[in-house]
Amino acid sequence: MLTFALKRLGLAVLVALTVSAVSFSLLYLSGDPASAMAGETATSADIESIRTLYGFDRPFLVQYADWLFNALQGDFGQSYYFKLPVSQLIADRLSITMLLGVCGISFALVTAIPLGVAAAVRPNSFIDRTALFISVMGQAMPSFWFGLVLIVIFSIQLNWLPPSGSGGWKNFIMPTVVLGYYAMPAIMRLTRAGMLEVLNADYIRTARAKGAGEWRVMFKHALRNAVVPVVSLAAVQMGFMLGGSIVVESIFALHGAGYLAWESIGRNDLPTVQALILVFAGFYIVFTFLSDLANAWLDPRIRVG
Amino acid sequence: MSAAASPPPVLELSGVTKTYRVKQGLFSRPKPLRAVGGVDLRIHKKDVLGLVGESGCGKSTLAKILLGLEAPTSGRVMVDGREVSGQDRTLLARRIQPIFQDPYSSLNPRKSIEDIITLPLVVHKVGDSASREQAVSKMLDLVGLPQRVRRGYPNQLSGGQRQRVAIARALVMKPEIVICDEPTSALDVSVQSQILNLLGDLRQELALTYLFISHNLAVIEHLATRVAVMYLGRIVEEATAADLFAEPRHPYTKALLASVLTPDPSMSVPDTQLGASYPNPIAPPGGCHFHPRCAAIRDICRTVPPPHVSDAKGHVDCHLYAERTQAA
Amino acid sequence: MASNIDTLAQEIQGPSPAALLRRRVFGHYGLLFGVTVLIVIVALAVLAPLLAGQDPYAQSLVARMKPPFWMEGSDPNHLLGTDHLGRDYLARLLYGARISLAIGLIAALISGLIGTTMGVAAGYFGGRVDLVVTFLINVRLAMPVVLVALAVVAVLGGSLQVVIVVLGFLLWDRFAVVMRSSTLQVRGLEYVNAAKAIGCSTRRIILSEIMPNILNNLIVVMTLEMAHAILLEAALSFLGLGVQPPTPSWGLMISEGKQMMLFEPWVIAIPGVALFILVLAINLLGDGLRDITAPENRS
Amino acid sequence: DKASDTLNVPFTKELESVDSYFNSAREGVILQRSIWDGLLFSDPETGEYKGNLATSWEWVDNTTLELKLREGVKFHNGEEFDADDVVYTVNFVADPANGAVTQRNVNWMKEARKVDKYTVQIITDGPFPAALEYLAGPVSIYPNEYYAEVGPAGMGLKPVGTGPYRVESVEPGKHFVLKKYEDYHDSPKGKATIGTIDIRTIPDVNTQLAELFSGGLDFVWGVPSDQAEKLEAMGRFNVVNESTMRIGYLEMDAAGRSGADNPMTKRAVRQAINHAIDRQAIVDNLLKGSSKVVNSACFPSQFGCEQDVTVYDYDPEKAKALLAEAGYPDGLSIDLYAYRNREYAEAMLSFLAEVGIEANLKYLQYSALRDLRNNGQTSLSFQTWGSYSINDVSAITSQFFKFGGEDFARDEEVRDWLETADTSVDPEVRKEFYAKALKKISDEAYWAPLFSYNVNYVSTEEVEFVPSPDEVVRFFQVSWR
Amino acid sequence: MSEEPILAVEGLTIDIPMAQGTLHAVRGIDFELNRGETLCIVGESGSGKSLTSLAVMGLLPKRLECTARKLAFCGTELQGLPPSAMRQLRGNRMAMIFQEPMTSLNPAYTIGDQLAEALLLHRRVGKAEARTRAVELLGKVGITAAESRLSQYPHQLSGGLRQRVMIAMALMCEPELVIADEPTTALDVTIQAQILRLLVDLQREMNMAMILVTHDLGVVARVADKVAVMYAGEVVEQGTAREIFENPSHPYTQGLLRCIPVPGRTKPGEHLGSIPGIVPSLIGKVEGCAFRTRCDLAESACAKPIPIHETEGGHSWRCIHSHMDRMPA
Numbered sequence A: 001m002l003t004f005a006l007k008r009l010g011l012a013v014l015v016a017l018t019v020s021a022v023s024f025s026l027l028y029l030s031g032d033p034a035s036a037m038a039g040e041t042a043t044s045a046d047i048e049s050i051r052t053l054y055g056f057d058r059p060f061l062v063q064y065a066d067w068l069f070n071a072l073q074g075d076f077g078q079s080y081y082f083k084l085p086v087s088q089l090i091a092d093r094l095s096i097t098m099l100l101g102v103c104g105i106s107f108a109l110v111t112a113i114p115l116g117v118a119a120a121v122r123p124n125s126f127i128d129r130t131a132l133f134i135s136v137m138g139q140a141m142p143s144f145w146f147g148l149v150l151i152v153i154f155s156i157q158l159n160w161l162p163p164s165g166s167g168g169w170k171n172f173i174m175p176t177v178v179l180g181y182y183a184m185p186a187i188m189r190l191t192r193a194g195m196l197e198v199l200n201a202d203y204i205r206t207a208r209a210k211g212a213g214e215w216r217v218m219f220k221h222a223l224r225n226a227v228v229p230v231v232s233l234a235a236v237q238m239g240f241m242l243g244g245s246i247v248v249e250s251i252f253a254l255h256g257a258g259y260l261a262w263e264s265i266g267r268n269d270l271p272t273v274q275a276l277i278l279v280f281a282g283f284y285i286v287f288t289f290l291s292d293l294a295n296a297w298l299d300p301r302i303r304v305g
Numbered sequence B: 001m002s003a004a005a006s007p008p009p010v011l012e013l014s015g016v017t018k019t020y021r022v023k024q025g026l027f028s029r030p031k032p033l034r035a036v037g038g039v040d041l042r043i044h045k046k047d048v049l050g051l052v053g054e055s056g057c058g059k060s061t062l063a064k065i066l067l068g069l070e071a072p073t074s075g076r077v078m079v080d081g082r083e084v085s086g087q088d089r090t091l092l093a094r095r096i097q098p099i100f101q102d103p104y105s106s107l108n109p110r111k112s113i114e115d116i117i118t119l120p121l122v123v124h125k126v127g128d129s130a131s132r133e134q135a136v137s138k139m140l141d142l143v144g145l146p147q148r149v150r151r152g153y154p155n156q157l158s159g160g161q162r163q164r165v166a167i168a169r170a171l172v173m174k175p176e177i178v179i180c181d182e183p184t185s186a187l188d189v190s191v192q193s194q195i196l197n198l199l200g201d202l203r204q205e206l207a208l209t210y211l212f213i214s215h216n217l218a219v220i221e222h223l224a225t226r227v228a229v230m231y232l233g234r235i236v237e238e239a240t241a242a243d244l245f246a247e248p249r250h251p252y253t254k255a256l257l258a259s260v261l262t263p264d265p266s267m268s269v270p271d272t273q274l275g276a277s278y279p280n281p282i283a284p285p286g287g288c289h290f291h292p293r294c295a296a297i298r299d300i301c302r303t304v305p306p307p308h309v310s311d312a313k314g315h316v317d318c319h320l321y322a323e324r325t326q327a328a
Numbered sequence C: 001m002a003s004n005i006d007t008l009a010q011e012i013q014g015p016s017p018a019a020l021l022r023r024r025v026f027g028h029y030g031l032l033f034g035v036t037v038l039i040v041i042v043a044l045a046v047l048a049p050l051l052a053g054q055d056p057y058a059q060s061l062v063a064r065m066k067p068p069f070w071m072e073g074s075d076p077n078h079l080l081g082t083d084h085l086g087r088d089y090l091a092r093l094l095y096g097a098r099i100s101l102a103i104g105l106i107a108a109l110i111s112g113l114i115g116t117t118m119g120v121a122a123g124y125f126g127g128r129v130d131l132v133v134t135f136l137i138n139v140r141l142a143m144p145v146v147l148v149a150l151a152v153v154a155v156l157g158g159s160l161q162v163v164i165v166v167l168g169f170l171l172w173d174r175f176a177v178v179m180r181s182s183t184l185q186v187r188g189l190e191y192v193n194a195a196k197a198i199g200c201s202t203r204r205i206i207l208s209e210i211m212p213n214i215l216n217n218l219i220v221v222m223t224l225e226m227a228h229a230i231l232l233e234a235a236l237s238f239l240g241l242g243v244q245p246p247t248p249s250w251g252l253m254i255s256e257g258k259q260m261m262l263f264e265p266w267v268i269a270i271p272g273v274a275l276f277i278l279v280l281a282i283n284l285l286g287d288g289l290r291d292i293t294a295p296e297n298r299s
Numbered sequence D: 001d002k003a004s005d006t007l008n009v010p011f012t013k014e015l016e017s018v019d020s021y022f023n024s025a026r027e028g029v030i031l032q033r034s035i036w037d038g039l040l041f042s043d044p045e046t047g048e049y050k051g052n053l054a055t056s057w058e059w060v061d062n063t064t065l066e067l068k069l070r071e072g073v074k075f076h077n078g079e080e081f082d083a084d085d086v087v088y089t090v091n092f093v094a095d096p097a098n099g100a101v102t103q104r105n106v107n108w109m110k111e112a113r114k115v116d117k118y119t120v121q122i123i124t125d126g127p128f129p130a131a132l133e134y135l136a137g138p139v140s141i142y143p144n145e146y147y148a149e150v151g152p153a154g155m156g157l158k159p160v161g162t163g164p165y166r167v168e169s170v171e172p173g174k175h176f177v178l179k180k181y182e183d184y185h186d187s188p189k190g191k192a193t194i195g196t197i198d199i200r201t202i203p204d205v206n207t208q209l210a211e212l213f214s215g216g217l218d219f220v221w222g223v224p225s226d227q228a229e230k231l232e233a234m235g236r237f238n239v240v241n242e243s244t245m246r247i248g249y250l251e252m253d254a255a256g257r258s259g260a261d262n263p264m265t266k267r268a269v270r271q272a273i274n275h276a277i278d279r280q281a282i283v284d285n286l287l288k289g290s291s292k293v294v295n296s297a298c299f300p301s302q303f304g305c306e307q308d309v310t311v312y313d314y315d316p317e318k319a320k321a322l323l324a325e326a327g328y329p330d331g332l333s334i335d336l337y338a339y340r341n342r343e344y345a346e347a348m349l350s351f352l353a354e355v356g357i358e359a360n361l362k363y364l365q366y367s368a369l370r371d372l373r374n375n376g377q378t379s380l381s382f383q384t385w386g387s388y389s390i391n392d393v394s395a396i397t398s399q400f401f402k403f404g405g406e407d408f409a410r411d412e413e414v415r416d417w418l419e420t421a422d423t424s425v426d427p428e429v430r431k432e433f434y435a436k437a438l439k440k441i442s443d444e445a446y447w448a449p450l451f452s453y454n455v456n457y458v459s460t461e462e463v464e465f466v467p468s469p470d471e472v473v474r475f476f477q478v479s480w481r
Numbered sequence E: 001m002s003e004e005p006i007l008a009v010e011g012l013t014i015d016i017p018m019a020q021g022t023l024h025a026v027r028g029i030d031f032e033l034n035r036g037e038t039l040c041i042v043g044e045s046g047s048g049k050s051l052t053s054l055a056v057m058g059l060l061p062k063r064l065e066c067t068a069r070k071l072a073f074c075g076t077e078l079q080g081l082p083p084s085a086m087r088q089l090r091g092n093r094m095a096m097i098f099q100e101p102m103t104s105l106n107p108a109y110t111i112g113d114q115l116a117e118a119l120l121l122h123r124r125v126g127k128a129e130a131r132t133r134a135v136e137l138l139g140k141v142g143i144t145a146a147e148s149r150l151s152q153y154p155h156q157l158s159g160g161l162r163q164r165v166m167i168a169m170a171l172m173c174e175p176e177l178v179i180a181d182e183p184t185t186a187l188d189v190t191i192q193a194q195i196l197r198l199l200v201d202l203q204r205e206m207n208m209a210m211i212l213v214t215h216d217l218g219v220v221a222r223v224a225d226k227v228a229v230m231y232a233g234e235v236v237e238q239g240t241a242r243e244i245f246e247n248p249s250h251p252y253t254q255g256l257l258r259c260i261p262v263p264g265r266t267k268p269g270e271h272l273g274s275i276p277g278i279v280p281s282l283i284g285k286v287e288g289c290a291f292r293t294r295c296d297l298a299e300s301a302c303a304k305p306i307p308i309h310e311t312e313g314g315h316s317w318r319c320i321h322s323h324m325d326r327m328p329a
């Protein structure tokens, strides 16, 4: 168990390092950070002085090593734009993104799993077709467009929900739906496929032969087994969702990490972008790790050798 | 029968071992699993060597080693007295061909029957398309399939027919040795008998040598000239079919024979005298691997691996016979 | 009075795989719908110059923001109205289909090539290769796609080519994952062993024994990734870091139309619905392909 | 809204820092005017200078300006305002090492000296006629003790000034709350009337409008003309349009920095481009409002902005002829760089295409574009310049024609004339030399000046607001109706 | 005879709607089973054995259409019984053992949980009591150290052990009828013999009726009191084991018996008997004898309805030939 955890941790660190190296080289090898820092009205002399001040004239590898060394100590440098420590900035913005992510994935799970189960129990029934329809729609609906449509309907036409901001729970309804709907189809399909497969499994017949009722069969025997891959998927989706919150946050003017990322790209605020990529990657890694643990807990074949 | 005068065996294994590393749980480190442990075996021309043993004892692994699909961890495989590992794999492929257990997965579903049967010819660049066409016709006749199946696909055939296609593919290169890994265990009895008859006929016609793997002793008795009994990766007894069935020596062989259920309504289900526990191949029992289930167990069996007792009839690995020979 | 036992016993051969496939295709309404819509869209895209009748780039500042035909004040010359520069919306929509299709197709091809190579290599060779590929897949999955794509496009400058290449190099993960597991599955089947025992070269085994049997999965992933790429391009363009104007990309049209969406909802509705239908059709096609090819019927 | 005496307004951009010396955004200027005061105040209507934190001022010599300070002014934190504050602020920001973002705003000052508690001298770095404009604009006075303690970062998070509004809270980049400063001194700015200003950053104009519809915002500015028209038509909102000092222009690489064989080095080509674009159509259909076509390389109201220059009217035929004359009878292909107003750029693409110039739009982030410009790689770019709302032509021509990184004309004659004008304190001399320079710029068609920008201010009917041409929203002049 | 049969099936028919038409998987089969008796259903793959046993348990998938003139358990007609009543019978008075020990146990729960569940569902007992019973039964099916096995998961057991657990699970409530669907097919020969022996012993001990589904004639001969031979969805021959093996009367039964090599009886290397051809498709209309396409003795009359011949000993077969050349015993 411990060696497993250590191994996973080692792998996770390696993944994170690679991600950071790739993104660092992508970002820093092209574009001029000094100019980005200088702001819109700077002169070339301003830029030159910034270049030497921040050491952008040093060799690339030195810069990376320097960055990495500091990053390992939790110091992602200063935002070029806000002139604030990036870690503080991200910590500040992350809460909204996390909240959004948690709401989104909860929404996705709460809708997807019952639908998936219901669809699997009665394949080709009305409910199955409805579920399929919902998921097909969800996959084809561009989320930025969906968000705009929701705003037009619920904020402008009906005036039920505020179109932007993060002041109260009402602000989170539309973003949650948009973000959750993006992740829902995959989870629903996997639940359905898993349940279908599990319901055809011999041990379900065994349970029925014992005289277990349908609900018991469905929830105690089938879902427990079908949910194992769903956990992994949900973790992956959660990771994607944080990364995908860019679109949603920018539509609903939520000042979360995703929006920060988008703005920072536009502002060439490289330390922030770099740190955000790493943070999102870190979340993905953490979630998949947690899902592995959850799966081990759910599936004794993994847990006990 | 006289071992000394006979030509060298077409196929000879000495000390062949195959160890896999398997992971059990997510949290455990891989452990070695000795699927085949120190197997010595000789197959002579036109022999049918029956290989029996229970599931997981390493029969298929042995077959894969012979086919060159797996490299043995140690030991030597020799064909016509030449060691295989140095030989070109294509050369080996010309002489040894397989027939697998599952007629459903042994044929590529995307290829027509004709393509499946000619594949060996194409790979080894034998003949031109016309001669290959002829070869297919001949093979189809040989295995008793109508000519019209040649443009069909595997999913259009029944299990027995598929197995015939597999046999045709195995024989189209005119190999000397055919490795049959449970070729009939997925088939119904009525089809099984067709395939067994076919295999018997082909052997006569083409002077083939078979390694015939099965766990159905009745089938083995019907077809084999020699029989090797395998238990947990080792050959525990080997003898001619007649000898083995007339006088099984190893307690495991005895149990195997006892558990053959002949369709005789006057008999009831036999008591094999075997223990219920099936050993874990990852942590095989010490001493004689068979000792936890053996009806004739002695103290020595728990600690000391059994000796290799050879005589004119074949060989048996068992403490019982070690003493007897010593005493004699 | 031949009962079917007599006839069926004669007929040893069932339907061929092709016939079976045909039967399943025509029994799958989602697939048929997807294919039909896709064919229509492709036809529209190909025939855009004929159908549009107008230059999608021709602007007329005096004829801006004309509404589509179902609204008052529409112009019969501009069935779907005009955009903020007075360009014909229908023409832009039709030419936009070309962009979306091209992006989807080429990006999926690039990523398919990368992902399939990696996945098949990992699945077939296993061991170290598998470790490395799995690691790369992990790295790729850990990278937030939208963010990285935005960043890279921002750095390289947005053009059709850049967007296609960036998407192509970012979306290979699913190919790799699916191809790896499919290959693993097929590799364990007896006919691959049989091919090895026959003496087939590794190349032949991969190309003619394994690939044909995982091709269906490849095609399914291809369609899904195509849809994914189209959506991503639209999202990037929407965020202003994708294809550049005046290219009539649908995402860009939504982005530009967003300005007026509160007053003239049709401006975003038209390209939005077009995008939705295209992606829907491709997804239905992919789902359908998966359904009809998934369980290889065993007799 | 009026009921809660809170004006809800959006910022479009995330403001990097509230400290006005450490941001370069319009939003920063808006906050600066409300939170801090300058020594002087420039009446937005007349342009006349009035005393604010200073009560009188006088040039002691070419480079020394002496000011008498207002007494009894208190900063929001209670600190008293006196000469030390001025001296500290000026000396801090004038030192390039402290990294004030927009050096131009402060680098004309060498230092400040305290004469007595309420008298200071500001020493300029050479003669600088526009000094008063800057003192009334970007140069605001910070409390010396507080600033010394917290520095720019602290000032950004918890700003303290003397202005009509004090800062209640700052969530960097996201949310700012201003409260009316009850003890505001008797400034020409006047006291604020609205109690609370609540500013949220909402990047997208649409979202801003959606919020306006649903009552989340009271006042929005920078609304594109199309939407403004629609909003006006709805009758629920006040829509006011006001011109700004920002002008748009095409910058052409006459100097051949991007390559000696660059077509833009040919005067005929540059003139052709001038003739090719129907600026009036763009103004009428896209910018609308109070935007105007500009012909000279500056905003007409700026001091020294000569209007009597060569005018290139819209004439595609002539453009084609000029192109043919320059050796491009079949037209040419070129990259057009731009960083804002994509739709205007797109419209220009189309006009250029009509005369045979196939322009590929390269729409970049400002900073990326500036890199290219400074490296001399943009042969044709669509630029805009707002002159920091400084009503003096030096804020534009001197930025772009004095051989800086953004000078693609590299005309020595123009540079020398501008130098003379910039450093002279005699208005007539300045006028004369600016006119010479601007005429040559026009004749040589170094730029294609396009149009001036305008801003639409949209508010609910409760809000009373009078815009000024400098694009700066003065919250203290907004009131409830 | 006087006693009511524990299971009486008459005219059981199972139709499966398929894309290509209706699959007549089971076509009107009859059998009866008394207390303490063992009935073996034997037949080739796809002949409908499993469907028949699932039909008795009421476990057929819903989309299959199952009808019967009579389907009575201890006199209670099972058709039309409300699901809750059917559940009360299942696992309680009739139990089933499935073919695949590897997949028939839920991988997510311990052996103990799964064993106890059967009892907890039907008896008012506590967890502890259910555990005790589980340990007791595990002992009975020959599992040593039963106590420690309770907390193990299925994947930790070998196939033979799992099948023993399955048997123990079926017997938890001491059912009157056990249906074992090929309980030993997936097992090794040695273990097969052990499991069969265990089943037979327990059946005697508990005086249960048992239906054993198999395709292994060897098993049938050794275990059965009564045998039903199925071919293509029909019972083609039925009778006591002795009758069937010594007097096989249907050409199919005879063919089957000739196909299998029997040590000591068939000569090594000699041709085995065989049945040519393949099983016909049962999709669409099926008339006459399904075996006629493979039968040496087929005549045109075989395409017409087939009479059932019955002897006094209860031996019956479905063939146009009433008196066949009997196989030499």
Ligand SMILES: Nc1ncnc2c1ncn2[C@@H]1O[C@H](COP(=O)(O)OP(=O)(O)OP(=O)(O)O)[C@@H](O)[C@H]1O
Pocket (backbone or CB within 6 Å): B020, B021, B022, B033, B034, B035, B053, B054, B055, B056, B057, B058, B059, B060, B061, B062, B215, B281
């Ligand atoms: N590729 C592999 N990796 C790890 N273990 C393997 C591998 N192949 C086989 N084994 C293990 O080696 C042992 C022998 O397997 P093998 O397939 O040779 O048995 P077998 O006698 O053919 O069994 P069966 O009768 O079920 O076919 C088994 O315990 C099996 O789990």
Ligand SMILES: Nc1ncnc2c1ncn2[C@@H]1O[C@H](COP(=O)(O)OP(=O)(O)OP(=O)(O)O)[C@@H](O)[C@H]1O
Pocket (backbone or CB within 6 Å): E016, E023, E025, E043, E044, E045, E046, E047, E048, E049, E050, E051, E052, E061, E215
């Ligand atoms: N759920 C199902 N859907 C469709 N067809 C089915 C289903 N279950 C069984 N069948 C078909 O019904 C026929 C009889 O099946 P059944 O399982 O009863 O055969 P069996 O005699 O038990 O065979 P085996 O020895 O292979 O277990 C077969 O042709 C099978 O394909």
Ligand SMILES: [Mg+2]
Pocket (backbone or CB within 6 Å): B059, B060, B061, B181
């Ligand atoms: Mg095997």
Ligand SMILES: [Mg+2]
Pocket (backbone or CB within 6 Å): E049, E050, E051, E181, E182
């Ligand atoms: Mg069955």
